[in-house]
Amino acid sequence: MEVEKKKEMRYAVVTGANKGIGLEIARKLAEEESVIVILTARDEKRGMDATSSLNTTHLLNGNNKKKVFFHQLDVRDPNSAQALANFIQTQFGKLDILVNNAGASGVVVDEEGLKALNIDPIAWLSGKATNTVQGVIQQTYEKAEECLDTNYYGCKRVTEALLPLLKLSDIGARIINVSSLRSELKVKMFENRMPNERTRKELNNISTLTEEKVDNLVKKFLHDLKQGKLEENGWPMMLPAYSVSKTMLNAYTRILAKKYLDMYINCVHPGYVNTDINWHTGTMAVEEGARGPVMLALLPTGGPSGCYFDQTEVVEF
Numbered sequence: 451m452e453v454e455k456k457k458e459m460r461y462a463v464v465t466g467a468n469k470g471i472g473l474e475i476a477r478k479l480a481e482e483e484s485v486i487v488i489l490t491a492r493d494e495k496r497g498m499d500a501t502s503s504l505n506t507t508h509l510l511n512g513n514n515k516k517k518v519f520f521h522q523l524d525v526r527d528p529n530s531a532q533a534l535a536n537f538i539q540t541q542f543g544k545l546d547i548l549v550n551n552a553g554a555s556g557v558v559v560d561e562e563g564l565k566a567l568n569i570d571p572i573a574w575l576s577g578k579a580t581n582t583v584q585g586v587i588q589q590t591y592e593k594a595e596e597c598l599d600t601n602y603y604g605c606k607r608v609t610e611a612l613l614p615l616l617k618l619s620d621i622g623a624r625i626i627n628v629s630s631l632r633s634e635l636k637v638k639m640f641e642n643r644m645p646n647e648r649t650r651k652e653l654n655n656i657s658t659l660t661e662e663k664v665d666n667l668v669k670k671f672l673h674d675l676k677q678g679k680l681e682e683n684g685w686p687m688m689l690p691a692y693s694v695s696k697t698m699l700n701a702y703t704r705i706l707a708k709k710y711l712d713m714y715i716n717c718v719h720p721g722y723v724n725t726d727i728n729w730h731t732g733t734m735a736v737e738e739g740a741r742g743p744v745m746l747a748l749l750p751t752g753g754p755s756g757c758y759f760d761q762t763e764v765v766e767f
């Protein structure tokens with residue numbers, strides 16, 4: 451099918467969009483008349499199936515043009531990110547929206563054991579359940595590396611490969627990094643998600659923060675994990691690698707937003723959504739989870755940049 455190259459069309463990439471919140475973000479963006487979606491997934495078949503299902507619904511709804519295009523993307527593979535950039539360059543010539551949604555939990559889980567604990571969602575979210583889950587959720591070094599390479603370095607890899615195309619957007623590109631409340635630096639009544647005060651201060655000092663500093667913190671975390679010193683050195687103990695990956699993703703978001711002043715670059719906690727990543731402990735539907743990321747993808751000109759959202763509300767990091 452021939453691709454329209456209309457100036458007013460906006461082109462949007464969603465990563466990890468074969469299921470869960472990513473698929474719903476792709477669906478919602480495709481419903482926008484002026485948006486063409488490039489749905490990406492690491493697995494060709496899963497991605498093609500999701501793309502076909504969105505296009506079928508769209509055409510059945512009386513539309514006559516395909517709105518969703520598939521391209522393979524494994525965010526851990528630099529060649530895959532570059533192949534995606536080449537595809538977009540050839541087919542569309544620019545990119546307006548990038549939703550970095552792909553994510554991994556980064557732990558080994560005894561799913562039956564977790565289910566049997568029947569943890570109250572409030573305790574899960576607040577961190578009160580941290581000690582309770584230690585017997586059923588295991589943080590291995592291998593899983594931590596995979597998680598950081600997906601959620602943090604993967605997002606950087608894809609963003610860097612697509613930045614030349616995002617710079618060509620004539621409306622000011624929107625970059626949305628799907629984060630988590632596990633990323634939060636603010637000190638709460640029941641849980642300090644990042645107990646190490648020095649790390650919190652370093653990440654919160656946006657005037658001195660650099661990518662190198664953030665990368666070094668990731669290396670320090672992995673080193674401490676290997677040494678068995680996570681608790682001693684003040685790292686999060688609830689989903690340690692996942693929490694750290696999202697904290698660092700937020701820091702990267704702020705650094706990028708400071709660098710690219712004509713873009714709208716934000717990160718967002720989608721809500722506690724019932725998907726595979728949390729072994730279906732989440733309480734919200736994907737439709738609700740997609741709301742924040744979609745709002746940020748369609749942000750009007752002059753909207754905020756360098757901010758962190760809890761669903762659709764801007765909140766403190």
Ligand SMILES: NC(=O)c1ccc[n+]([C@@H]2O[C@H](COP(=O)([O-])OP(=O)(O)OC[C@H]3O[C@@H](n4cnc5c(N)ncnc54)[C@H](OP(=O)(O)O)[C@@H]3O)[C@@H](O)[C@H]2O)c1
Nearest residue numbers: 466470471492524525551552553629630722723725726727
């Ligand atoms: N659900 C929640 O409550 C919640 C809360 C806070 C934040 N989030 C964030 O929301 C985002 C979406 O998660 P979800 O809840 O929709 O979970 P999900 O249903 O498990 O979806 C995760 C997606 O990421 C993809 N993915 C994983 N590794 C990848 C890689 N190397 N390359 C490309 N794609 C990869 C998965 O692909 P495969 O199908 O191939 O595995 C899948 O499409 C994640 O960033 C997650 O951290 C979710």
